[in-house]
Amino acid sequence: KNEVEQSPQNLTAQEGEFITINCSYSVGISALHWLQQHPGGGIVSLFMLSSGKKKHGRLIATINIQEKHSSLHITASHPRDSAVYICAVRIAGNQFYFGTGTSLTVIP
Amino acid sequence: NAGVTQTPKFRILKIGQSMTLQCAQDMNHNYMYWYRQDPGMGLKLIYYSVGAGITDKGEVPNGYNVSRSTTEYFPLRLELAAPSQTSVYFCASSFTGQLEQPQHFGDGTRLSIL
Numbered sequence: 001k002n003e004v005e006q007s008p009q010n011l012t013a014q015e016g017e018f019i020t021i022n023c024s025y026s027v028g029i030s031a032l033h034w035l036q037q038h039p040g041g042g043i044v045s046l047f048m049l050s051s052g053k054k055k056h057g058r059l060i061a062t063i064n065i066q067e068k069h070s071s072l073h074i075t076a077s078h079p080r081d082s083a084v085y086i087c088a089v090r091i092a093g094n095q096f097y098f099g100t101g102t103s104l105t106v107i108p
Numbered sequence: 109n110a111g112v113t114q115t116p117k118f119r120i121l122k123i124g125q126s127m128t129l130q131c132a133q134d135m136n137h138n139y140m141y142w143y144r145q146d147p148g149m150g151l152k153l154i155y156y157s158v159g160a161g162i163t164d165k166g167e168v169p170n171g172y173n174v175s176r177s178t179t180e181y182f183p184l185r186l187e188l189a190a191p192s193q194t195s196v197y198f199c200a201s202s203f204t205g206q207l208e209q210p211q212h213f214g215d216g217t218r219l220s221i222l
Contacts, residue, residue, distance in 0.1 A: 004150065031208055041218075043198060045210035086150070088211075095166065096141070096211070098150035 003027050006087050006099035013106050019074040021102045023087030032070050033088040034061050037101065043086070046072070077106045110134050114199050114214035121189040121221050129184040129217050131199030139202045140182040141166075141211065142174065144195040151198065157182055189221045 004025045013019050023032070034046040047054050047061040049070075054061050058077075063070040074081055084101040091097065115130045133140065138159045143151040153166030157176040171193055173185040182201075186193060196218050200211040 002150070033210060035211075035213075041196065041216050043200075043213040043216075045212065048208040048210040050208055088151075095153055095156065096151075098143075098152075100148065100150045 002099070003097040004087055004089055004099040006085075006102050008102060009100070010103045011105070013077050013104070015078060015106055015108050017077050017106075019077050019081075019104065019106075021072045021085050021087075021104070023070045023072070023099055025068050025070075025087075025089045025097070027089065027091055027097065029065075029068075029089040029091055031090045032063050033090065033096065034070075034072050035086040035088060037084040037086060039083065046085075074104075079106045079108050082106050112199055112201055112212050112214040114197075114217050116217060117215065118218045119220070121186075121219065123189060123191065123221060125189050126185070126187050127189070129186075129197055129199075129219070131182045131184065131214060132180050133182075133199075133201040133212070134180065135201060135203065135212065136179060137201035137203045137212070138179065139204055140176065141200045141202075142172070142182070142184045143198045143200065144168065144193075145198060145216075146195050154184065154197075186219075191221045193219065194221045195219060 007022045031050040036044045058075045060073040086101045087099040088096045112133045141156045142154040152168045155174040157163045199214040202211045
C-alpha cells in the first residue's frame with residue numbers, strides 16, 4: 001500500500017487542453033509538494049503547499065487537508081509541459097513520501 | 109547558481125565493489141536527503157540528515173551508509189554493491205525555516221551493478 005496515490009498514471013492531451021492530475025494520501029502531513037521530472041531525468045520543484053491554492057503561470061495547485069487530496073491543474077497545455085509530475089507529502093520528522101508519478105504527453 | 113551538485117552522473121560497478129556518490133549544496137540548507145528511483149516506482153528515501161553530524165535512516169537504508177561532517181556535503185557510500193542497487197540516485201536539500209520550503213534536487217546519478 002502506498003501512502004501517496006496519483007491518478008491518472010498516464011495522460012495524453014492535445015495542445016491547449018486543460019489538464020488535471022490528482023493526488024491522494026493516507027497519512028497526516030505538514031505539507032504537499034508537486035514536482036516535475038523532465039524526460040532527461042532532472043527533478044524540479046513546482047509547488048509546496050500546506051493549505052488552499054497556489055498559482056504560478058499556467059499551473060495551479062490546490063489542496064484539501066480534510067479530504068487528504070490535492071490537484072495539479074495545467075491550463076492551455078503545451079508540448080513543453082510533457083513530463084512526469086510527482087506528488088510528495090511531507091510528514092513529521094521532515095521525511096517525504098512520493099507518488100509514482102503521472103506521465104503527461106501533450107501532442108501539438 | 110550551482111544548487112545541488114551530484115557526481116558522478118553515470119557509473120557501472122561490478123558486484124561486490126564499493127563506491128561513494130557525492131552530493132554538495134551551496135544554499136546553506138540544513139536538511140539533505142538521498143533517494144533512489146526505480147523504474148515505475150516512486151522515489152524512496154535512503155537516508156537523510158537534519159544538520160552536520162546528524163543522520164538518520166529512511167525507508168530503504170540497507171546496503172548504504174552516509175556521513176555529514178559539514179553542512180555542504182552529504183556523501184552516500186555503497187560498501188558491497190549488489191544488482192538490487194541498480195537505480196537512479198537523487199540527492200536533495202531543503203531549508204526548513206518555514207513550512208512550505210521545497211526540496212531542491214540534484215540531476216541524479218545513474219548506477220548500474222553488473
